[in-house]
Amino acid sequence: xxxxxxxxxxKKYFNTPGGQLHAVDGVSFKIQKGKTMGVVGxxxxxxxxxxxxxxxxxxxxxxxxxxEGKDITHAKGIELKKLRQKVRIIFQDPFSSLNPxxxxxxxxxxxxxxARNPVEEMVMRTNxxxxxxxxxxxxxxxxxxxxxxxxxxxxxxxxxxAPNPSFIVCDxxxxxxxxxxxxQVLNLLQDLQQEYGITYMFITHDLSVxxxxxxxxxxxxxxxxxxxxxSKELFKNPLHPYTKALLSAIPSTDIxxxxxxxxxxxxxxxxxNPKPGCRFLPRCPYATDACREPQKLEEILPNHFASCCRVKxxxx
Amino acid sequence: xxxxxxxxxxxxxxxxxxxxINEPFLKVEDLVVEYTSYGEIIHAVNGVSLQLxxxxxxxxxxxxxxxKTTIAKSILGILPKFSSSIKRGQVFIDGQDLLSLPExxxxxIRGNKIAMIFQDPMTALNPIIPVGKQISEAIQLHYNVSAKxxxxxxxxxxxxxxxxxxxxxxxxxxFSGGMKQRVVIAMxxxxxxxxxxxxxxxxxxxxxxxxxxxxxxxxLRDKFNMALILITHDFGVVAELCDEVxxxxxxxxxxxxxxxxxxxxxTHPYTIxxxxxxxxxxxxxDRLKPIAGLPPNPAVLPKGCHFSPRCPKATDExxxxxxxxxxxxxxxxxxxxxx
Numbered sequence: 001x002x003x004x005x006x007x008x009x010x011k012k013y014f015n016t017p018g019g020q021l022h023a024v025d026g027v028s029f030k031i032q033k034g035k036t037m038g039v040v041g042x043x044x045x046x047x048x049x050x051x052x053x054x055x056x057x058x059x060x061x062x063x064x065x066x067x068e069g070k071d072i073t074h075a076k077g078i079e080l081k082k083l084r085q086k087v088r089i090i091f092q093d094p095f096s097s098l099n100p101x102x103x104x105x106x107x108x109x110x111x112x113x114x115a116r117n118p119v120e121e122m123v124m125r126t127n128x129x130x131x132x133x134x135x136x137x138x139x140x141x142x143x144x145x146x147x148x149x150x151x152x153x154x155x156x157x158x159x160x161x162a163p164n165p166s167f168i169v170c171d172x173x174x175x176x177x178x179x180x181x182x183x184q185v186l187n188l189l190q191d192l193q194q195e196y197g198i199t200y201m202f203i204t205h206d207l208s209v210x211x212x213x214x215x216x217x218x219x220x221x222x223x224x225x226x227x228x229x230x231s232k233e234l235f236k237n238p239l240h241p242y243t244k245a246l247l248s249a250i251p252s253t254d255i256x257x258x259x260x261x262x263x264x265x266x267x268x269x270x271x272x273n274p275k276p277g278c279r280f281l282p283r284c285p286y287a288t289d290a291c292r293e294p295q296k297l298e299e300i301l302p303n304h305f306a307s308c309c310r311v312k313x314x315x316x
Numbered sequence: 317x318x319x320x321x322x323x324x325x326x327x328x329x330x331x332x333x334x335x336x337i338n339e340p341f342l343k344v345e346d347l348v349v350e351y352t353s354y355g356e357i358i359h360a361v362n363g364v365s366l367q368l369x370x371x372x373x374x375x376x377x378x379x380x381x382x383x384k385t386t387i388a389k390s391i392l393g394i395l396p397k398f399s400s401s402i403k404r405g406q407v408f409i410d411g412q413d414l415l416s417l418p419e420x421x422x423x424x425i426r427g428n429k430i431a432m433i434f435q436d437p438m439t440a441l442n443p444i445i446p447v448g449k450q451i452s453e454a455i456q457l458h459y460n461v462s463a464k465x466x467x468x469x470x471x472x473x474x475x476x477x478x479x480x481x482x483x484x485x486x487x488x489x490x491f492s493g494g495m496k497q498r499v500v501i502a503m504x505x506x507x508x509x510x511x512x513x514x515x516x517x518x519x520x521x522x523x524x525x526x527x528x529x530x531x532x533x534x535x536l537r538d539k540f541n542m543a544l545i546l547i548t549h550d551f552g553v554v555a556e557l558c559d560e561v562x563x564x565x566x567x568x569x570x571x572x573x574x575x576x577x578x579x580x581x582x583t584h585p586y587t588i589x590x591x592x593x594x595x596x597x598x599x600x601x602d603r604l605k606p607i608a609g610l611p612p613n614p615a616v617l618p619k620g621c622h623f624s625p626r627c628p629k630a631t632d633e634x635x636x637x638x639x640x641x642x643x644x645x646x647x648x649x650x651x652x653x654x655x
Contacts, residue, residue, distance in 0.1 A: 042522035043493075148610055178379040179549060183593035183606030190603070205522065212595035212604070235597070249527040250597055251552030255579045263531065264524045267492050 002033040003069075004199045005054070005167055010063035012049050019273040023049040025223035026063070028297070031167075031216075036193065036200040038214030038231065040207060040246075044268055046223040047203045048092075051169045054201060055089045056080060067167070085115055085163035092172035094152035098144040104130075104155050105140040111162040125162065133158040133188060150181035157188065169201045174209060186213060207250050211235055219243050222271050222279040225297055229304035239306040239315055242280045278308065286310050339411050340367040341543055342391075342511055347405030349386050349395065349567075356615045360386045362567040363405075368560070370510065373537065373544040375554040375575075377590075378564035379611060384547045387564070388513040390415075391545075392432055393422045409511065428458040431509035435516035437496035441488040447499045448474065448484030451506050458507045470506065477502035478532065494525035501532065508540055515547045530556055551594060555579060563587050566612050566622035569641075573648035583650040586623045621652070629654045 012024040023046045031037045039047045052058045054065065056075065064073045067087065075083050088111075091097035098107055108129055112122045130137055133154040144152055153173060160168050170189065174182040190213065192198055204210050210217060210231075217234050219227040219242065227240040238244045245262040264283045277292035278284070284291065288310065295307040300315075308314070349361040361383045368374050376384045389395050391407050393414060407414040409429065414422065434440040442450055451470035455461065461469070471481035477498040488496055497517065504512060517533065518526040534557060537544050546557055554561055555575065562572040563584065571584040582588045589607035609626040612618055621639045624630040633653055641649045 042524065150610070178611075179590060180379065180593045180607040181610070183595075183604035186595070187604055187606060207523065208595045208597045211597060212601075232600070245524060249523040251526070251530070251550065251556045252597060253551045253555050253579065253591075253594065254598065255555045255575055261527060261531075263527065267494055267525060 003030045004033040004067070005031040005201070006066040007054075008064045008066070010050070010053060010065065011061045012046075012053055012058055013061045016272060018270075021272045022223045022274055023271065024053060024060075025274075027218075027220075027223075027225050028063075029218055029225065029228060031199055031201060033166075033199055034193070034197045035215040036202050036213055038210035038217040039201060039203045039220060040205065040210050040217060041220035042205060042246075042268060044222075044271065045220045046271070047205075047220050048171055050220070051089065051171045051201065051203045054169050055087050056083070057089070081114075085111070086165050087167045087169070088160040088163070088165040089169040089171060090153075090156050090160045090173045093176050094149055094156050095144075095176070097156055098152060100144055103141050103143060104135065104147070107144075107155055108158045108162060111159060115163055129158045129162055132161065132192070134184075148181075149177050150184060153177060153185055154188070157185075157192075161192065164196075165198065167199045167201070169203070171203045172205070173202075175204065175206065182209075189213070207247065219246070222268060222274065224279060225305075225307065226280065227304075227306045228297070229301075233301075233304055237301075237304075239300055239304065239311050240280075240308050241284050241286050241314060243306075286314055339408075341370045341410060342366075342368040343406075343408040344387070344391065345406045345408075347387065347390060347407070348403040349383075349390055349400060350403055351396075351400045353399065353615075358614045359617055360400075360567055360614060361390070362617070364564075364567070364569055366562060366569065366572070368511075368543045368545065370543050371537070371541045372560065373546055373558045374560045374562060375558035376545060376547045376562055376564055377549060377551065377554055379549060381611060381614065382564040383567040383614075384564050385515055386567075388432065388515055388545060388547060391511075392426060392430055392513060393417075393419075394426070394432075424458070427454055427509075428507045429509055430511045430513065431504035431507070432513040433497075433500055433504050433515065433517045436520055437493060437500045438488075438520070440500050441496060443488050446485045446487055447491070448486075451499070451503045454503055454506050470502075473502040473506045474499070476505075476536070478528075494521050494529065497521060497525075497529055498532070501529070501536075505536060505540070509542060511543045511545070512537070513545045513547070516549070517546070518553065519548070519550070526553075533557065551579075551591070563590070566614065566617060568622060568651065569649075570623065570651045571649065573645075577645070577648040581645075581648070583644055583648070583655055584623075584652050585627045585629055585654075589626075 008028050010024055010027045014021040014023055027050060041047045049058060053060050060073060064071055072083055105126055109122055109126050112125060127137060135151060135154050174185050177185060202213055214231045217231050218225050221242050227243045238247050245264045248262045266283050269282050276294050278295045281287045281291045290309050295309060297305045297307040300306050300311055344364060344366045347361055347364045351358040351360055364387055378384050390402055402415060448470045451473055452466040455466040455469050471484055475481055479498055518529050521529060548554060558575055561575055561578040562569045565586050571587050582591055592605040593607055595604060607626055612622055618624055620636050621634040624634040639651050639653055641651050644650050644655055
């Protein structure tokens, strides 16, 4: 298979008054061309920081990012400008990610303008983009406040698509939308992927959405990957105790199924100066002394990785 | 008003107690609420009727702007004074008409007999008062107790909600989102309300925390035999907690019945559409089936069925006249003329 994006031991620490905050701490994964990689985790686990690192909205503290085989971790100047045509991002909140004083048309056109496309081409491409994302061309002179959330998010997608990117980071693109609109946007993203072979990194906290859209899934906990596997496999056979608890916590719409819920005690511990051992330890029902050692992501089943020293005992 | 002349059939939400067969605990009848905004009239709630018994849970499901929160706020009497008005309808608790009560009397009921939990725990608490104090304040307001007694009771409530009493003097910013929601719940339950209105109580929380909070609400509901109205857009949460479900669209209840009625035999095209547009955690369907179009502008509602512009089954009959509620099976009501 064809790897488009590879991340090796990526780190991002923030300096805070309380010490170093380990937002992303040694994350490694690969994304295949034309596939969707889902990143799930609870708020504060570092998934958005990871997404922002991928598109150079944050400078990493350590580790490497490869795009099409090239190390782009420290891309600067013209190189970065070119990269930004290829690697795009869709933001969570369509209400705050669009410039309120720019018309829909100029918002979508902006990336093309930055890339210095000729005017006629730009106009043609804008009409084509609005068509692609399903915004009526009569709305091209509207302002963001005149549109509903679903349409605004379509504008956000149009902006991301403008320079014909090969990789898009979708940071909670449907969380702010109502379910009926959410389905429209998810279908649109899938259609675009099929037609143009775009690769997605799909960041979300909604597990049913991630299962629906992803080929592979990474589960994050306090800045680290705790489990990664093909999507179906993960939902069928979660290995890490955190993933197990997370999946069991989803309220099911099946009213006859009484799920065996693993109730976690407490909440996310602080990501500031974390202890070297397993970060899930304070909440883990299986914790032992061995968990105080640093954990490694290991291949437990084919293509299914988990970072837990007791994973074999637990899943026996 | 679009459905002025329609005789509303009474959806019976909640199973009647034997001794209480005539008067349900909570009864809302033909409630109509309007907002005015920039000279436009927003038809937020258009003739909603519902009933609920003690110890039972009713889920109000619907999308943003459907009028769910407005229904709850009218029951509690906390609609904004100048921009909204209750045009019609009655709200009874134990046979007492709340809407005709003077504000003074209503204050005694609010926070005491009826309490509400808001969606966002970050904004529901006063940031400059310790959480324990905020809870004991509510107790002192409604009971004739000393400061010491109310503080003791506040600590008891905090502990019931899973927070150690030592945190009595902590400020809201020292708590995480899930813990703040626990504080809010402790405060809402401090005066042992008989009716609890929970407006998206877990929407702002992570799933593992959501599971903890739902479990806690369930326990406390059963312990105090409270009636609970749960407002949510998440069918999973409804399946978890509710006995009865009412689906709200554009200010109307378009389908209501027991949880089984709605989840196993959804009848209204909108309810069916909602179920089709959520990705199911146990299904492998490749594509979702979204509902076409958008909810109507509440200032200019369609004349007939409010859902007709988006409905795949719509005919002229639906567009011309308001649609009455029809009982499709005992206790299962649906507002559609194509069943």
